[in-house]
Each structure stands twice: as C-alpha cells, then as structure tokens.
Amino acid sequence: MVAGILIPVVSLTVTALALGGCIVLVSKKFYVYEDPLIETITKLLPNANCGACGYPGCSQFAAALVETRNPQLACPVGGEAIAESIGPILGMKLAEAQPVVCAIRCQGTTKHAKETAEYHGIMDCWAAMQAFHGTKLCAYACTGLGSCLSACNYGALRIEDGLLRIDGDRCVGCGLCIQECPVKVLEMVPRSAWRYYIACSSKDKGAATRKYCDVGCIACKRCEKDCPAEAITVTDNVAVIDQNLCVACGVCIDVCPTKSIVLIHDSTKKRISS
Amino acid sequence: MRTFNQGGVHPPEYKLTADLAIERMPTPARLVILLSQHLGKPAKPIVGKGDKVKKGQLIGAADGFISSNIHAATSGTVHSLEERWPAPTGQYAPAIVIESDGTETWADGLNIDEEKPLELSREEKLKRISDAGIVGMGGAGFPTHVKLNPPKDKTIDTFILNGAECEPFLTPDYRLMLERPAEILKGLEIAASLFSKDTKIYIGIEENKPEAVKAMEKAAQGGPFTVVSLKTKYPQGCEKQLINTITGRTMKEGQLPFDVGALVHNVATMFALYEAVAKKRPLVERVLTLSGMEVKNRKNLIVTVGSLVKDVIEHTGGTTTEINQVIIGGPMMGKAQYTCDVPVTKTTSGILLINNTEIDSLRERPCVRCGKCISACPQGRQPWLLADLGQQRRLGDMPGCGLMDCMECGSCTYVCPARRNIVQWIKYGKAVNAARKR
Structure with a gap:
C-alpha cells in the first residue's frame, strides 16, 4: 500500500528533478543576452x-x-x-522628431471640383486612376474613393463630399497613408498650433486649373509677393509654403483669390504618449 | 477545326457592319493628334505653335527604344500644343492640335511608288517602318519595328497574320481582308522577308468569316502563305491563343511570342506596313467600325488619326436614341469614355455607342464557387482567386497566382453568374503592383 504510493511519488520526483536540471543546463548553454x-x-x-x-x-x-x-x-x-x-x-540627448501631421493638398469637394462622368467601377483610387483619374477633371485632385482609409490605424481619415478629410487630433503623423495615395495629394506638415498650407497641388496652368476647380491654386503669385517672411514660392504652377520660414501671420489667406490656402488652428497639440 | 487548347467563350457576334464597304470620312477641320498612341514613352513634340505642317510630316519624335513616331495627319497649321488631352486608354496624354488647310499636301519624299519594295535592304525596310510610326493596330500599340527586330539569340520560324477579329461588333480587319487582300499579303511578305526564308507564314481567320477566308485564299495562291480557318472562339485574336491554335506551342508566364519562335501581326498593321514600305506613307489614317444597336448609319470608315470621336459620330448622322456609353474598342476589352472629345488614334479599331437599356448594371454579388471563370480562362488560371485577393487587398499575393499571365480578355467576367468585376479587380491589382515596384 505504502509502496504503491511511494513508487510513483519517488519516480516522478526524480524525473522532475532530472528534467528541471536539463532545463537549467539548456537555458545556461543557449542563453541570449538582451539588454x-x-x-x-x-x-x-x-x-x-x-x-x-x-x-x-x-x-x-x-x-x-x-x-x-x-x-x-x-x-x-x-x-x-x-x-x-x-x-x-x-544617458544622452536624443533628437526630437519634429511632430508632423497629415495634410491634404486638395479642396476639391463635389461642390468645387468639376466632374467628368458617373463612375461605376471599383471604388478604389487605384482602380479609378485607370479610368481618367476617377470622376474629377483635375488630375491632381483627391479622387475621394478612400484607398488611404485602410492604411490609417488611428481612424483619422474619413471621406466627406467626395474629398478626404483629416482629423488632426487623431493623426499621429506616421505617414502610412501617403504611399497609399496614387495622386500623391497627401503631405506631412509640422504640427504647429497655427498651420498654413496650400490646399492644392495642381501643376496645371492657372487657366486650366480654374476650368477644373473653383478653389485651385492658379499660380497668380500674389501670396509669394505679399508674404513678409518670404516663405512662399510658386514652382510648377503651384505655390508651396516653406514651413520653417512661415511665421503664421495669415497675410496669404487674405490675398489668395481662389481661397486655396488653408489655416488649421490646433489648440490641443494632443499627442499619443505612453 | 483548330482552336486554342483551353478556356474561351463565344459571345454573340453582332457583326452588324460586315456587309458595308469601307468609306472614307473627310478629314475634319481640326485634328487632335496624341503624342502617346503606342506602348512605351510618349513621343517628343518637335513642332511649335503656329508652325506650318504638311501631311505625313514628323511632329512627334520617338523618345527611347520602345516609342514611336507621330506624324501630322493632314497639312495645315499647328493650333496649339496641349499638355493634357483625354486619350482612349483612360489616361491623359499630351497632344498637338492641327488646323487643317484642306489641301492635304503630302510632305516631300512621301507618298511615292516603290517598284519593288521586297528588294529593299533589311535596314531600309526597318527604317521605313520605324519612320512611319507603325504600331500594332489590334489595340495594344506595340511599336512594330521593335517587334520585327527581336533579340539576336531568338529564332523566328513562324509568322502569323491575325485575322481572327474575335471581338463582337468590330469588322475593320474583315473589310480590309475582303477589299485589300493583295496589299495585306504584300505587307506580310515584306515583314516576313526580314527573317530567314524558311519562316512559315500562316493566315489565321475565324470560320465565321468565310468570305474573308475565300478572299485571302484567292490572293494567297502561289505565295508562301497557308490560310488556316479557325473555330470561332473568343479570345482567339490574343497572340498567345493564336500561337497556340496555329503552332500548338504554349507560352509560359512572362514569355513573349519570340520566345516560342513566333510573331503575330494584325491585318491592319500589315496593311499599314505595306503602305509605309512601298509608298512611304506614315500611319496617319486607319479603318474603324462605328457600330451599336441605336446608331443610325453604322459604318466601316477610313478615319484620319486625330479626328475626334464626336466628329465621327456627327459624320455618320448620330443615333436614334440618347446614348449613355461610348466605348472605344470592342465590347469585351474596350474602354468606356467620359467625353466624345477623345481623338481616334492608331489603335482605335472601333467606336461603340451603347444605350442605357443595353447596360447590365446588376450589383456585384459574392462568388458562388461555380467555377465557370476557371473553365473560361484561356490562360488556365483561377480568375476568382485573383479577384478575391484584389478585393481583400492582398495585392502582394496576386503575382504568385498568375497576375501577369492575365491579358485582361474579360472571358471570366463575361461568364460570371454573380456579376463579379473579376477582370476589373485583376487590372486593379496590376496597377497597384506596378506602382509598388517603382
């Protein structure tokens, strides 16, 4: 009776000890140091x-x-x-990543941008690019079909009135959406409290842009001329603001005849942290 | 009756214009000549605004190895250079707008009569073909001088004239074979003379065109040609399928026709090649079919390259009811256009006008696993799988499932009872994968 209990207890204890010893040996032998x-x-x-x-x-x-x-x-x-x-x-000073936020360089909603025809194809920007760049006449416009939406892990993107809208509070600036955009209409801008950027990327000549869209940059150069900080340059028929030089005075918004310059006031400066 | 080894469909033929002789459409007052009417890089414009040009004058020079020359299709003045004009391919392309002066004066040295075009040197023949801007006129627009000059290590033993014309509605090649068989064969002989004398020359025509078979057989008598009658099946006119039908050889994924020792040329291309070598006429006009159930006067027309689609429709008298869709090409592989301002290019084989009642706009439904697309696929692939991968955005997995083997014939989508946009998903996968590679 006692032997009936003792034998399994002893044999199991011995086996356990032996195997435990093996584990100790193996973990010593194959130890990988991780800082x-x-x-x-x-x-x-x-x-x-x-x-x-x-x-x-x-x-x-x-x-x-x-x-x-x-x-x-x-x-x-x-x-x-x-x-x-x-x-x-x-024990060292790390470089700060300049916090950035995604901006869309297009304001071509269904109201502003001229449309070509009804699109019955696959509802994806890349597919629409095969059929005359989707329904908008402007080749630089956001197609509004939202291929970028699935790239955003933070739910910062949504489509409204045929145009991508970005929730600046949710955007963390990872930039994953940029490579999903076939039109290359997305851009990262520094996350400052008052951000100005040209919400148009049309490289068409002014007259053509005017034909395609009400709110496109027509490269009139008035902002370039009036900017006190000389932060705006017009190249390839579209104005670009050098964010390092911009002093956020807002003169450009007042002179822009097509209202293609956008100001985003970000009071929260919210940021994801641990 | 011969046909390719697997897949294929047989859509209703609707060859409504088969009995109508080719007519010439007068050149409109204004032509829009696209600088990209071929595969490869667009041509570089070499004329400026206000320049006087003559018919056949070079206005866009080939830029790079795979590119093609573009010529003024009529004499007149360059009205403007457009950076962006809708092209029938669904993209925008640069264009040169020419105001015609109505005289159609040929440029110097062109439009001659060469007595013996066959006896010209190989270099001279190739130069004339490349100078004339000849491209594959079946639809893809691959520059012909590049196709006729394969890498040195490839031997070509089979030359095929593609008279299959398997797309519904289209009849330009059929009418050309009936009306100009001698010229087509001469062009074919010139092209084949660039290769060894033993090269076999086949002429493949589908059996639903017995008149064309007869006409070509008659013209081919005594020549080095073999006319082959093929079983009617779409997509017989795709070069992979035609090579399989005629030689029994199969092209593996990524292979080009010269890898299996064959070259395929379209009927219209060979006609244009004859004119280029024997008459030094650049490719400035082509035969196309204007068709559709509601078109008042369906026609086979010789149209000057650069005429706008709306000019062509106006010329024939329009349609009986309002039109909802304009398709350039055939109903299977053609592209829907958003405007009639697209110009006719070297590769425009047809204009199809479709009414709302003819458009089947049923919603895309889930795959029912019937396997019809697999039986229809002429490449022996699994179209449903590619479509699924596209739909789930697993685009990186698509190349491993034969994405690049697909030539977008649309047979799978034609047979799908669930109305899935199979070929559209495949095209989408190709576009994204190509962009990612860059």
Missing part, C-alpha cells in the same frame, strides 16, 4: 507599432536605439515627450 534597457524603452514608446520610424514595431525601434545609440533615431509619433523621457535612460 534590459530594450524592454524599459519599449514600455515608454507609444506601442502602436505603426512603423513610421522605419522599424517594424516599437520593440525593434527600441532595440535599434539601444544597440546603435544613434541620437538621430526618433519616434515621429511620440516626438518631444518621448525623446525627453528616453534620453536620460540612455
């Missing part, structure tokens, strides 16, 4: 794994940071706050 810093830093990162930094996810970014100690590596989503919290851990 504990990697885990600490990963925890501080936004952990959205958006890939905007160029690495597959946040832990790979942390590993690269610890391994290379390159102060130029930066998390575009976390920006200043993240750089400040990670810097002391590594």
